[in-house]
Amino acid sequence: MTLDAGPVLIVVLVGALASFILSSAAGLGGSLLLVPTFALVFGTKEGVALAALLLAGNNVMKIAAYRHALPFRRSLPLIVAIAVASAIGASVLVGAPEPFVAVAVIVVLLISLVTEGRRLPGLRRVGAPVLGFASGITSGLSGTSGPLKGIAVRALDLDRMHFIGAASLTSLVGDLSKVGVFSQEALLHGWSFGLAAVALPLMMIGTAIGRRINREVGERGFAVVFWMVIGGYGFRLIAVAL
DSSP states (O other), X not given: OOOOTTHHHHHHHHXXXXXXXXXXXXXXXXXXXXXXXXXXXXXXXXXXXXXXXXXXXXXXXXXXXXXXXXXXXXXXXXHHHHHHHHHHHHHTTXXXXXXXXXXXXXXXXXXXXXXXXXXXXXXXXXXXXXXXXXXXXXXHHHSXXXXXXXXXXXXXXXXXXXXXXXXXXXXXXXXXXXXXXXXXXXXXXXXXXXXXXXXXXXXHHHHHHHHHHHHHHHHHHHHHHHHHHHHHHHHHHHHHHO
């Protein structure tokens, strides 16, 4: 597939920039914008694959921007769970009907919200790798982890800067796992990496804007942004299930 110059390329790049800003400001949520946009333009499988490639590059930028807030030790079990599960999910991209996956994610989300509401940090920490594994499966299958990864990272009880650091680390390993599988399955082509190279300046700009937004909103504002993203994931999954 080749890209036509003009409106299509503009839509792709604008969608990419918006996703990079959201991802840097909230720590996650880039796939919420990028996957539907790319799936519409390039088709479902190639769109998911290309989104994973660009989001991997964006997460490298985020890790550089938040390099002083990377909780490697606390997020390691989550990183491993997401890396393994993302590869599995990507390998069976269409192995299960997406509506059934969506219903399962919604059920787990409701359980997670109850846990969050009762403020049981010990239980949430135990559940973080499990939620992370589930998010990796859904991410590989549909291109987006849905709300599970955000709640899994939140279960680590980090401040907002370290939350974004952990989210960036886990997202990067998940995206790289998917890119490896998609490359082997020939879902990524030469023009895919060319587009990723073109988008590099947008990754830097989006990361800088998102980081500035994050620093200015404060803890309360960040919580609002976080739950708006989680709500967006939930609505998208409900729409798929219906």
